Amino acid sequence: MSLAAFSQVLRQACRPNQSLAALSWLRYYGTEDSRISKMVQNNKVVVFMKGVPAEPRCGFSNAVVQIMRMHGVEYDAHDVLSDEKLRQGIKDFSNWPTIPQVFINGEFVGGCDILLQMHQSGDLIEELNKAGIKSALLDTAQKGGEGDAGKTESK
């Protein structure tokens, strides 16, 4: 956006009666919310975590990485420890107080506990399937391997 257009928006924002639309525009664009909504749409699976998949910095984030690895899922990972704005922004965006956070098809699915339960119940395979991703555990199961697919919750 040009500087002239931006100052126009600013001027409008300062006029009490015409300012509402301009104000909400200003509040949204360039904010964490707009940045994050682009991030969660960027890939079928998007994970906000502490550290990076090769080196998670939190046990809960590590658990999510391990689950994704077992299912052979490729995903976008964002390290909230290297981005303080994102660390708070993602909590506001999903109205969820903790990290990690997992998005499938742009929708918030849950944190570590929920992912773990979905993995154990087989629901994760289903959810990935809806997003057009075939879990690697299905291949393992078909080959007669020791896949976790369809395993019922054991605790």
Place this chain on the structure above:
Amino acid sequence: MNLASRRLHTSGLSKISFTMIREAMGQVEAAMYKKLESSLQPVHLELHNESFMHNVPKGSETHFKVVVVSSQFEGKPLIQRHRAVNDLLAEELKSGVHALSIVAKTPEQWESSTKTVDPSPKCRGGFGK
């Protein structure tokens, strides 16, 4: 909180060591317990302070695990159950509580489970960074 009330509050605990009983329940923990108990009317409630597993001073109240079994969870997907717990403890989560692991089951699910819950995964050092 003295020993007697600690015992009272944790009467539903299935796994509790003597040292845990002996130690006073922290203020934050007690407040969290009370909120969960009065709002969710659980048939079973465990609150574990797992802060000792992390790089925080002794006696800290930063990392918790909650196991809550309530008929209020019937027909509700996991995400809604977790949101209910998170909302109840929003105040604590905004202040000092840094991690909250949640196991939320219906009485039926709890009865058909082994009724034990594993401790949270090992800390990997990211706290405070």
